[in-house]
Amino acid sequence: MxxxxxxxxxxxxxxxxxxxxxxxxxxxxxxxxxxxxxxxxxxxxxxxxxxxxxxxxxxxxxxxxxxxxxxxxxxxxxxxxxxxxxxxxxxxxxxxxxxxxxxxxxxxxxxxxxxxxxxxxxxxxxxxxxxDTNGRPGLAWRANHLATDTGRKTRAVSKSVKKSTRKQLAAVSNAASDIVGS
Structure with a gap:
């Protein structure tokens, strides 16, 4: 205080x-x-x-x-x-x-x-x-930052999933090519 x-x-x-x-x-x-x-x-x-x-x-x-x-x-x-x-x-x-x-x-x-x-x-x-919040963040500030952080983390996970999915699709495509023998 x-x-x-x-x-x-x-x-x-x-x-x-x-x-x-x-x-x-x-x-x-x-x-x-x-x-x-x-x-x-x-x-x-x-x-x-x-x-x-x-x-x-x-x-x-x-x-x-x-x-x-x-x-x-x-x-x-x-x-x-x-x-x-x-x-x-x-x-x-x-x-x-x-x-x-x-x-x-x-x-x-x-x-x-x-x-x-x-x-x-x-x-x-x-x-x-x-x-007055005693120098601590209020509920509105906390909620806003929680939403911002959640959105940022969601976008990061989404990018990671897309990258991983592309790699898996490429591996499946390569495996299918090997099986078909093209």
Whole structure:
């Protein structure tokens, strides 16, 4: 693990741990903030209506997910999955905070915009972390190289078989000529 990863992951994770703990400490307030967004999701996606009906449970799940995924990211364990989970919770958090922020004055609108930009920056950070392969090749690279190597080996075997077949056909032809006596 590089020195940058050693420090960057825990630094990125600390904000998510703090927000997750705060969500768990104030579950009722978080549920109240989530309720309008969950109602909208429930009306748009009927299969999510049961989740939308229980904002307290969603608030707890979000809190535990943020604390757990951020802890995993900070420790460098399953960091790609943890980053994807954090990106999802951060996106929901961005929507909820933006919708619930006061925007009656110019300063409040400015604060709401900065909060949204901060949340989008965090989403970008965890998405970068989600595609980080720790300096090892990713699955796409491995699959591409496996296909390339397989094609190259197949062509080499094919050439070898053709050459061998030609030699065998020449030997059979010579043997047939000897038998016929031409």
């Amino acid at each position: 590089s020195i940058v990863r050693l420090f960057a992951r825990p630094l990125l994770a600390t904000g998510f741990v703090a927000v997750g703990v705060e969500r768990l400490r104030n579950v009722d307030q978080t549920a109240e903030q989530l309720a309008p967004t969950l109602k909208r999701i429930g009306s748009t996606v009927p299969s999510a209506a049961s989740l939308a009906a229980n904002p307290t449970m969603v608030a707890r799940v979000l809190g535990y997910t943020q604390v757990g995924a951020a802890s995993l990211l900070g420790m460098g364990k399953m960091s790609r999955l943890a980053s994807l989970l954090l990106a999802g919770t951060a996106a929901l958090n961005a929507v909820v905070e933006y919708r619930n922020a006061d925007a009656s004055t110019a300063q409040e609108r400015k604060d709401r915009r900065y909060q949204l930009l901060k949340n989008l920056s965090l989403i970008g950070g965890v998405l970068l972390s989600a595609v």
